[in-house]
Amino acid sequence: MNEEGQDARDATPVRSRGGRKRDPTRDDDILDATLDVLAEVGYAGLTTDLVAARAQAGKATMYRRWHTKDDLILDAVRKMKRDFTLPDRLPDTGTLRGDLVGLIRDENLIDGDRTLGVMAAMTEVVARHPGIADTVHDIVHCPWAAVQEAVMRRARDRGEIPPSARVETVSQVMASMAAYRVMIQRRVVDRPFLEGLIDDVILPALHADR
């Protein structure tokens, strides 16, 4: 697991004396521009000049905050991750299906051009930097599998599904297939797809009595 909220952005360094203050709003502008460019031309196509132009920022302004291009991109990915929030509290509808459907929130669907593009670019990042793969896996995949496993385990405890259900394995299905769908198939991850997964694969697999 990865520490929450860490980023590669330089904290304002040792201020010997006064001087113009760093404009904190430029940080977000630059990160947003980075995500835009990432979605449009991908990781390989992204250049610092492109980002600077998009953000109407000087490159010095960027390099004052992030020492390398990769620092910038990783921070941008972390920023985007904050939009993919998990529910602060697990849904508790009384039925497993209700809980699983309740986990799907509009913010987490991947059906816009930009989100789709950024996710595709993330595939490149992951492929290029194996170390990053772990981070992305930790911040995107693991939490999802974890909450699903939680609601499944609860359903097993209250007897809704048999004790033989392989919760540990089945809880990986949705995150895996959603990732595959967006990264390789490049198709949207919308409500019908996810609910179809729940009804046609996950619930039948868990309900099977062996």
Place this chain on the structure above:
Amino acid sequence: MNEEGQDARDATPVRSRGGRKRDPTRDDDILDATLDVLAEVGYAGLTTDLVAARAQAGKATMYRRWHTKDDLILDAVRKMKRDFTLPDRLPDTGTLRGDLVGLIRDENLIDGDRTLGVMAAMTEVVARHPGIADTVHDIVHCPWAAVQEAVMRRARDRGEIPPSARVETVSQVMASMAAYRVMIQRRVVDRPFLEGLIDDVILPALHADR
């Protein structure tokens, strides 16, 4: 679907007259070297000099056959695809589990450093060239899902699984989760993993009576 056997390799051009013949064995040597380099340093790290050195070939020899670096790489990927063969005939063991397990062949496991590396590099290629994603999907994913769907459908016809089983959806599970596992999680796709998938997800999902 993609036409079988097409490649970007230049056919020997208009032979006005005699001259030394092109050595066809260099084609495979160079493609093999390309896959080696791809597995070791990935798509972004691959340079034509690296490939030439590995193949003990001159760059002119390479560029005489492939006009661009991407042509070469795409051809190498196509060559590798030929190793991932499907069984020429569907297994028919009498049980669904037997058939599914019978589809797993040693050549299709992804548990070597080289295969793992090439698959990771393919992720980069796919991310960079969306058009290629379709090709990879067509030649790798679709055939697998298709043969699985075939054996599942047969099991449904003979009453081994209920008619309500969502064969179309479940047949995608194995290919998706295997691809996700190797590309994102970078873990081996070996027999225990695939059989676990069959026993813990696929068969329970298909056997569930609804």
Place this chain on the structure above:
DNA sequence: CGGTTCCGAAACTGATAAGTACCATATCGC
């Protein structure tokens, strides 16, 4: 004010790598 640090913009530097040109040599058809 004045020193300091910021800002956007643009020019510059240095490294990397695709693709080409050329070499000496080898092998083909005639």
Place this chain on the structure above:
DNA sequence: GCGATATGGTACTTATCAGTTTCGGAACCG
């Protein structure tokens, strides 16, 4: 043999781009 085209090797050209520097100006602090 002879011309044509192949081979591995190397040097070259050219473009791109990360990262640095410079510049005119703006904002902060005392």
